[in-house]
Amino acid sequence: MYKLPNLPYAYNALEPVIDARTMEIHHTKHHQAYVDKLNAAVEKYPDLQAKSVEELLMNLVEVPAEVRTAVQNHGGGHANHSLFWTILAPVDANKVKDQPEGNLAAEVNKVFGSFDQLMEEFNTAALNRFGSGWAWLVVNQDQKLQVFSTSNQESPLSMGQIPILTLDVWEHAYYLSYQNRRPDYIKAFWQIVNWSEVNRRFMAAMK
Ligand code: MN
Numbered sequence: 001m002y003k004l005p006n007l008p009y010a011y012n013a014l015e016p017v018i019d020a021r022t023m024e025i026h027h028t029k030h031h032q033a034y035v036d037k038l039n040a041a042v043e044k045y046p047d048l049q050a051k052s053v054e055e056l057l058m059n060l061v062e063v064p065a066e067v068r069t070a071v072q073n074h075g076g077g078h079a080n081h082s083l084f085w086t087i088l089a090p091v092d093a094n095k096v097k098d099q100p101e102g103n104l105a106a107e108v109n110k111v112f113g114s115f116d117q118l119m120e121e122f123n124t125a126a127l128n129r130f131g132s133g134w135a136w137l138v139v140n141q142d143q144k145l146q147v148f149s150t151s152n153q154e155s156p157l158s159m160g161q162i163p164i165l166t167l168d169v170w171e172h173a174y175y176l177s178y179q180n181r182r183p184d185y186i187k188a189f190w191q192i193v194n195w196s197e198v199n200r201r202f203m204a205a206m207k
Pocket of ligand 1: 026030081168170172173
């Protein structure tokens with residue numbers, strides 16, 4: 001059975017960027033629902049249950065056709081949120097380092113020209129995603145950093161890419177505090193990125 005992971009911080013830890021009520025509903029209702037529906041989808045498939053959700057998403061073609069869409073949607077929802085929680089950190093923890101570090105910083109400069117340019121590309125991807133979806137920074141199949149967005153709960157893992165940073169732009173992620181102001185939410189997001197975790201994921205993906 002797939003399980004809802006605990007958050008590595010309190011529900012109010014990301015305020016004022018993301019309010020406590022949004023975090024609690026997002027985690028205990030939205031994410032929990034993806035976990036429950038993923039479990040229901042694989043109920044009759046012990047061989048699928050034996051795999052991690054990431055393995056399922058990386059090999060969607062091996063998932064029986066009758067549950068493939070459910071695994072893509074709910075497995076994607078589970079994996080995307082599980083990643084999202086880990087790449088966020090309280091504002092206070094970030095006061096001394098609010099940008100990429102280590103090898104990731106060098107690679108960002110090489111690929112995008114500057115951190116500002118990366119943020120601009122990422123913000124544009126997040127803003128232009130029509131309806132619900134996610135913005136991503138991934139290590140692609142050529143071991144290069146790349147920014148794009150996906151629709152609904154589609155995961156970069158299903159495209160052979162390894163996500164290292166992401167932003168949920170479904171309205172449920174920001175509506176209580178920001179209502180229709182997605183640009184304000186996207187801009188504020190940069191205050192709560194957990195760069196040590198993003199760098200750790202980058203280093204693991206580049207091996
Ligand atoms: Mn969400």
